[in-house]
Amino acid sequence: MLELRDIAKQWDHRPLLAGVNLRVAAGETVALLGPSGSGKSTLLKIVAGLEAPEAGSVWFESQDITNLPPERRGFALMFQDFALFPHLNVQDNVAFGLIEQGVPRHSARERAKVMLERLGLGEHTEARVWTLSGGEQQRVALARALITRPRALLLDEPFSALDASLRDQLRAEFRNRIQAAGMAAILVTHDEQEARAMAQHAWGLQDARLVSLW
Numbered sequence: 493m494l495e496l497r498d499i500a501k502q503w504d505h506r507p508l509l510a511g512v513n514l515r516v517a518a519g520e521t522v523a524l525l526g527p528s529g530s531g532k533s534t535l536l537k538i539v540a541g542l543e544a545p546e547a548g549s550v551w552f553e554s555q556d557i558t559n560l561p562p563e564r565r566g567f568a569l570m571f572q573d574f575a576l577f578p579h580l581n582v583q584d585n586v587a588f589g590l591i592e593q594g595v596p597r598h599s600a601r602e603r604a605k606v607m608l609e610r611l612g613l614g615e616h617t618e619a620r621v622w623t624l625s626g627g628e629q630q631r632v633a634l635a636r637a638l639i640t641r642p643r644a645l646l647l648d649e650p651f652s653a654l655d656a657s658l659r660d661q662l663r664a665e666f667r668n669r670i671q672a673a674g675m676a677a678i679l680v681t682h683d684e685q686e687a688r689a690m691a692q693h694a695w696g697l698q699d700a701r702l703v704s705l706w
């Protein structure tokens with residue numbers, strides 16, 4: 493269980509988040525909807541540990557992780573501009589997180605290959621990432637996020653750069669992967685259709701507070 497308790501954050505003397513509470517169970521995806529500038533990304537960064545809340549706390553499995561640095565939370569993040577490494581091939585992009593965790597290079601690359609095959613990218617392991625299509629690059633980003641077995645997955649408008657048919661396909665794929673991996677996931681989006689396709693519950697961020705939508 494991932495839990496936010498009474499999170500508060502201001503920006504420019506304006507409350508961006510005021511008393512935000514949220515619970516996400518393992519294997520569950522919760523969508524966070526709201527207009528541009530409403531604070532969705534800020535809330536996700538607080539969960540990730542990239543920004544500190546002014547008040548309130550972040551909990552994971554009954555542990556207060558508010559002051560834990562991002563790399564020790566075991567969460568994976570995926571943003572719209574997924575920031576793959578252009579100088580590495582597909583397989584090395586995916587292996588990167590494992591190598592960082594101390595997995596020997598050879599077995600990291602082997603595991604990356606298996607994950608890429610599972611996501612239908614087995615043909616592209618040696619390719620430079622910038623030669624892939626947008627959808628393929630987004631799958632590489634998913635492979636990179638999943639391979640470290642994150643405890644939670646934080647998605648910030650992950651598909652906004654893609655065309656409609658590809659978005660539909662990836663939404664279903666991501667939903668299945670998240671459920672199979674048993675992760676807690678938060679999906680930030682301004683697209684209600686996307687929220688319906690992927691999440692079991694949705695909250696709207698309005699006037700710095702979360703309102704339950706469904």
Ligand SMILES: Nc1ncnc2c1ncn2[C@@H]1O[C@H](COP(=O)(O)OP(=O)(O)O)[C@@H](O)[C@H]1O
Pocket residue numbers: 503508526527528529530531532533534535
């Ligand atoms: N570090 C920052 N630099 C500039 N603006 C920020 C920063 N943090 C928050 N803001 C402002 O806070 C508001 C909410 O931003 P954000 O969380 O990115 O909203 P959303 O993701 O819902 O579009 C915006 O008005 C944004 O300009």
Ligand SMILES: [Mg+2]
Pocket residue numbers: 532533534648
């Ligand atoms: Mg945003």
